[in-house]
Amino acid sequence: MTEKAMPSPEAIKAWARLMRVSRQLIERAEEALKDSGLPPLDWYDVLHELAEAGEGGLRPFQLTERTLFAQYNISRLLARLEADGLVEKLKVADDGRGQTIRITAKGRETRRRMWAVYGRSIAELVGAKLSADELSTVSALLGRLRLPPAPD
Amino acid sequence: MTEKAMPSPEAIKAWARLMRVSRQLIERAEEALKDSGLPPLDWYDVLHELAEAGEGGLRPFQLTERTLFAQYNISRLLARLEADGLVEKLKVADDGRGQTIRITAKGRETRRRMWAVYGRSIAELVGAKLSADELSTVSALLGRLRLPPAPD
DNA sequence: TGACGATTGATGCGAATGCATCTATATTCA
DNA sequence: TGAATATAGATGCATTCGCATCAATCGTCA
Structure with missing residues (x-):
C-alpha cells in the first residue's frame, strides 16, 4: 500500500502554483536588476538586513538566522x-572567533539603487495584480x- | 524624485512572504528527498513532464517551455x-537537429519513488496547514x- | 537552387553552490 | 584547572549554474 498520506488535488495545485510563480517572479526581479547593471537579489537581502541593523552591524551567524x-x-x-566595498568586517568583537559586519556608505547607496529597481518590480509583478485586500x-x-508556523 | 511607482506595504509583505515561504518549502522538500537517497526536485520536474508525455516523449525545447x-x-x-538510465535520447526525429527524450522504465520507477516522498512533503507542508477552500x-x-497572467 | 537567417541542442569557461572538514575560540563540567 | 564539547567562520573539492558561443540543421525567399 504505497498511497498513504498523499496530498489532495487542492494541495498539489497550490504547491505547483507556489513553485512556479515564485520562480517566475524571482527570475523577473533578477532580470530587472541585471538589466540595470545591479547586483543579484541575494546581495539585496544581506544589504537590507545590515542596513536595518544600523551602525551596530550584525554577526555573520545572525545573518544566517535572518536570511x-x-x-x-x-x-x-x-x-x-x-x-566590493559594500560591507566591512570589524574584528572588534568581544568574541574572539567572530566579527561584526557593518554596511558601508557605498553599501547603503548600492542598496538604495537596488531598491529603486527591485521595488518597482514588486509593484509591477505583485502590487499591480492584486488589491490590497487580496495581498x-x-x-x-x-x-x-511558514516554518515553524508563527502568528501575526 | 526617485520615489515613483514604489510598492505598497501590502505588496511588499506579500512579496516577502512569497519569497521566504517558497524557499523554506523547497528546502524542506529537497531535504526529504535527500534523506531518502533520492535525486533532487529538478529531476522530478523533468521526469514528471516526460511521464505525462508518454511513449511519444518530448523534445528538449518542449521541456524548456513547460518547465x-x-x-x-x-x-x-x-x-x-x-x-543514470532514467531517460533515453531517440535520434529518430524528423528534424535532423533534434531528438526525442523518452522516460525509461527505470525513470518511471524513480519518479514513483520520488513522488512517495515528495507527495508526502506537499501533504505535510501545505495540505495539513490550510483547508481545501483556503488552498x-x-x-x-x-x-x-503568473506571467503572463492567465485565467482559470 | 542556394545563400541567409532562425532554431535546436551542446559546450568551454568562470562563478557560485553543496558538502565535508578545518582552525580557532568559547563554554561546560568533572 | 584542564579536558571535552560546542560554536563561529573559512575553505578544498566536486558539482552545478550562467553566459556566451558553436556546430548542425531547418526554413525562407530571391
Whole structure:
C-alpha cells in the first residue's frame, strides 16, 4: 500500500502554483536588476538586513538566522560584498572567533539603487495584480505555511 | 524624485512572504528527498513532464517551455538523467537537429519513488496547514501573478 | 537552387553552490 | 584547572549554474 498520506488535488495545485510563480517572479526581479547593471537579489537581502541593523552591524551567524542562506554561503557572500566595498568586517568583537559586519556608505547607496529597481518590480509583478485586500489575504495564508508556523 | 511607482506595504509583505515561504518549502522538500537517497526536485520536474508525455516523449525545447529551466540546464540535466538510465535520447526525429527524450522504465520507477516522498512533503507542508477552500484561494490568487497572467 | 537567417541542442569557461572538514575560540563540567 | 564539547567562520573539492558561443540543421525567399 504505497498511497498513504498523499496530498489532495487542492494541495498539489497550490504547491505547483507556489513553485512556479515564485520562480517566475524571482527570475523577473533578477532580470530587472541585471538589466540595470545591479547586483543579484541575494546581495539585496544581506544589504537590507545590515542596513536595518544600523551602525551596530550584525554577526555573520545572525545573518544566517535572518536570511535563509547556508553558513558557507553567507561566508562567501560577505567576502564578495567586502571585496566590493559594500560591507566591512570589524574584528572588534568581544568574541574572539567572530566579527561584526557593518554596511558601508557605498553599501547603503548600492542598496538604495537596488531598491529603486527591485521595488518597482514588486509593484509591477505583485502590487499591480492584486488589491490590497487580496495581498493581505495572500500574506496571511502564506504566513500559515511558514516554518515553524508563527502568528501575526 | 526617485520615489515613483514604489510598492505598497501590502505588496511588499506579500512579496516577502512569497519569497521566504517558497524557499523554506523547497528546502524542506529537497531535504526529504535527500534523506531518502533520492535525486533532487529538478529531476522530478523533468521526469514528471516526460511521464505525462508518454511513449511519444518530448523534445528538449518542449521541456524548456513547460518547465522554467534554461535551455543549457535542460541539456545538462538530460545528460545526467541519461547517464543514470532514467531517460533515453531517440535520434529518430524528423528534424535532423533534434531528438526525442523518452522516460525509461527505470525513470518511471524513480519518479514513483520520488513522488512517495515528495507527495508526502506537499501533504505535510501545505495540505495539513490550510483547508481545501483556503488552498483554492491561494491557487487562484497566485494564478493571477503568473506571467503572463492567465485565467482559470 | 542556394545563400541567409532562425532554431535546436551542446559546450568551454568562470562563478557560485553543496558538502565535508578545518582552525580557532568559547563554554561546560568533572 | 584542564579536558571535552560546542560554536563561529573559512575553505578544498566536486558539482552545478550562467553566459556566451558553436556546430548542425531547418526554413525562407530571391
